Amino acid sequence: MLETSARLLRLLSLLQAKRDWSGAALAERLNVSERTVRRDVERLRDLGYPVNVTRGTDGGYRLGAGTAMPPLLLDDDEAVAVAVGLRTCARGGVAGIEETSVRALAKLEQVLPSRLRYRVNALQTYTEPVPADRPGPVVDPSVLTALAAACRDQERLRFDYRAHDGSTGVRTVEPYRLVSWGRRWYLVAWDVDRQDWRTFRVDRVEPRTPTGPRFPPRDPPEGGAAAYVAQGVSAAAWRYRSRVVVHAPAEVVTERINPAVGVVEALDGHTCVLHTGADGLNTIAVHLGMLDLDFEVTEPPELVEHMRELTARYARSTAAKDDPPTSP
Numbered sequence: 001m002l003e004t005s006a007r008l009l010r011l012l013s014l015l016q017a018k019r020d021w022s023g024a025a026l027a028e029r030l031n032v033s034e035r036t037v038r039r040d041v042e043r044l045r046d047l048g049y050p051v052n053v054t055r056g057t058d059g060g061y062r063l064g065a066g067t068a069m070p071p072l073l074l075d076d077d078e079a080v081a082v083a084v085g086l087r088t089c090a091r092g093g094v095a096g097i098e099e100t101s102v103r104a105l106a107k108l109e110q111v112l113p114s115r116l117r118y119r120v121n122a123l124q125t126y127t128e129p130v131p132a133d134r135p136g137p138v139v140d141p142s143v144l145t146a147l148a149a150a151c152r153d154q155e156r157l158r159f160d161y162r163a164h165d166g167s168t169g170v171r172t173v174e175p176y177r178l179v180s181w182g183r184r185w186y187l188v189a190w191d192v193d194r195q196d197w198r199t200f201r202v203d204r205v206e207p208r209t210p211t212g213p214r215f216p217p218r219d220p221p222e223g224g225a226a227a228y229v230a231q232g233v234s235a236a237a238w239r240y241r242s243r244v245v246v247h248a249p250a251e252v253v254t255e256r257i258n259p260a261v262g263v264v265e266a267l268d269g270h271t272c273v274l275h276t277g278a279d280g281l282n283t284i285a286v287h288l289g290m291l292d293l294d295f296e297v298t299e300p301p302e303l304v305e306h307m308r309e310l311t312a313r314y315a316r317s318t319a320a321k322d323d324p325p326t327s328p
Contacts, residue, residue, distance in 0.1 A: 156212030
């Protein structure tokens with residue numbers, strides 16, 4: 001009986017690791033006959049695992065989705081990753097899953113071998129998250145899953161949206177991707193009425209059902225969904241916006257900046273324009289200094305003046321003394 005149980009666990013692990021298995025390949029890996037494999041598959045089905053038979057010359061077995069959640073087998077790295085993920089979720093961000101995450105984590109840690117529990121606890125003990133300036137918005141998990149399903153199925157969405165100023169309106173979009181930024185979630189979608197890409201805060205979205213018709217895929221926004229959100233979120237908070245000519249190819253500058261810092265526009269093979277900004281002039285100056293490239297600041301006037309002041313300050317810091325050195 002113990003040998004059979006161990007073989008069932010091994011069979012289940014193989015089915016979870018690969019989408020399709022032939023009976024002969026499973027028999028070889030388990031060192032049993034194909035008849036034994038068929039019997040073991042039936043035992044897994046009796047335990048609630050939906051093992052499907054694939055037809056054809058290369059037919060075999062595939063672990064499918066069932067009506068209930070069966071137990072899963074995880075290797076060491078997978079178990080640690082799940083435990084760390086659950087601890088992160090338990091700190092909030094998505095409404096209603098904190099308590100569920102704690103319960104699931106308790107079940108997982110109860111059966112973790114001591115060596116894995118030690119790894120998880122060490123990571124938790126010696127990791128300190130940076131506290132947020134203020135609590136972030138909480139997202140309804142049902143809204144997240146509804147938006148993700150619409151992205152997956154390429155179905156149009158209609159939803160009520162509450163803007164930053166409190167006004168509301170109905171939007172019709174072709175959803176593309178969900179992007180998480182800190183404690184906030186954003187939907188990147190093609191706005192049908194405005195005929196352009198737009199970013200929507202998920203905590204301000206109230207989807208309407210049913211979803212609309214299917215739509216053909218279109219080219220994503222330049223740089224991808226994450227870069228598009230980074231640029232939009234950062235620019236919305238900028239107090240100062242600047243246009244800087246950088247004497248280097250656009251690809252060189254792009255490699256040296258975070259998408260949240262700005263957008264690079266090529267002028268020719270040796271020069272580009274960096275559109276950037278920040279809430280303070282010092283922050284822009286730091287970003288430009290870290291480029292380690294020659295550049296020209298053309299706007300805004302406040303930044304031009306600030307850079308002149310910095311130039312004079314740095315020059316004074318290295319100026320030679322007027323008095324000659326004293327002889328010993």
